[in-house]
Amino acid sequence: GENVEQHPSTLSVQEGDSAVIKCTYSDSASNYFPWYKQELGKGPQLIIDIRSNVGEKKDQRIAVTLNKTAKHFSLHITETQPEDSAVYFCAASIKLFGNEKLTFGTGTRLTIIP
Amino acid sequence: GAGVSQTPSNKVTEKGKYVELRCDPISGHTALYWYRQSLGQGPEFLIYFQGTGAADDSGLPNDRFFAVRPEGSVSTLKIQRTERGDSAVYLCASSLRGGARETQYFGPGTRLLVL
Numbered sequence: 099g100e101n102v103e104q105h106p107s108t109l110s111v112q113e114g115d116s117a118v119i120k121c122t123y124s125d126s127a128s129n130y131f132p133w134y135k136q137e138l139g140k141g142p143q144l145i146i147d148i149r150s151n152v153g154e155k156k157d158q159r160i161a162v163t164l165n166k167t168a169k170h171f172s173l174h175i176t177e178t179q180p181e182d183s184a185v186y187f188c189a190a191s192i193k194l195f196g197n198e199k200l201t202f203g204t205g206t207r208l209t210i211i212p
Numbered sequence: 213g214a215g216v217s218q219t220p221s222n223k224v225t226e227k228g229k230y231v232e233l234r235c236d237p238i239s240g241h242t243a244l245y246w247y248r249q250s251l252g253q254g255p256e257f258l259i260y261f262q263g264t265g266a267a268d269d270s271g272l273p274n275d276r277f278f279a280v281r282p283e284g285s286v287s288t289l290k291i292q293r294t295e296r297g298d299s300a301v302y303l304c305a306s307s308l309r310g311g312a313r314e315t316q317y318f319g320p321g322t323r324l325l326v327l
Contacts, residue, residue, distance in 0.1 A: 102254075104254075129313070130313040132315070132316075134318075139320070140320050140321075141216070141303055141305075141318030141319050141320045141321050142255065142303070142318045143318065144315050144316070144317075147313070147315070149313055187254045187255070189254070191313065199257055199260070199268065200255075200257065200316065201257070202254030202255050202256070203254050204252070204253055204254050205252070205253070205254050
């Protein structure tokens with residue numbers, strides 16, 4: 099099955115600086131890579147996703163890059179703000195038997211230092 | 213509804229007891245997923261429903277775990293003879309059709325503690 103590794107497990111950055119979180123996946127058939135943000139006591143919320151036919155996608159301060167050859171993808175947050183503090187999860191998805199099965203990484207706890 | 217809702221938000225039970233966790237998906241979403249999230253870990257897939265049927269239950273850890281969705285909307289995750297290792301946050305998610313690369317919308321989860 100799919101295996102997703104995520105680094106770092108914790109990350110602290112000064113407000114206004116950039117944050118980068120990296121993930122690798124094992125199954126070359128994976129074709130969809132969403133990123134979720136989880137705040138304390140809440141469920142994960144999708145913040146950005148990328149499909150396997152695209153190398154980069156940007157949405158305001160958030161961008162994701164995908165390298166299919168190396169099987170890794172990254173989340174980039176620029177001009178970080180205190181409200182960016184949360185746990186971030188990457189995931190990889192394969193559509194099998196009609197099921198879009200997500201495999202999640204172990205999460206990165208991001209702390210923005212004011 | 214406005215989003216995925218789950219009840220109860222917290223559940224404390226004793227080892228060996230039976231528990232039921234409920235999920236109300238977004239109205240009109242035919243696909244429903246259950247995940248389990250242990251402390252410090254990412255969500256782990258348990259089961260996927262397309263309509264009323266369980267299309268993929270490969271993530272259920274053993275036969276103590278069972279889930280139903282009798283009318284294709286609300287789903288109930290049932291755990292028999294609970295064990296301390298079952299303690300976790302149980303997340304429910306739904307998507308419009310379960311189609312390729314559709315966004316899964318998560319509920320806030322039920323925090324289960326087995327004493």
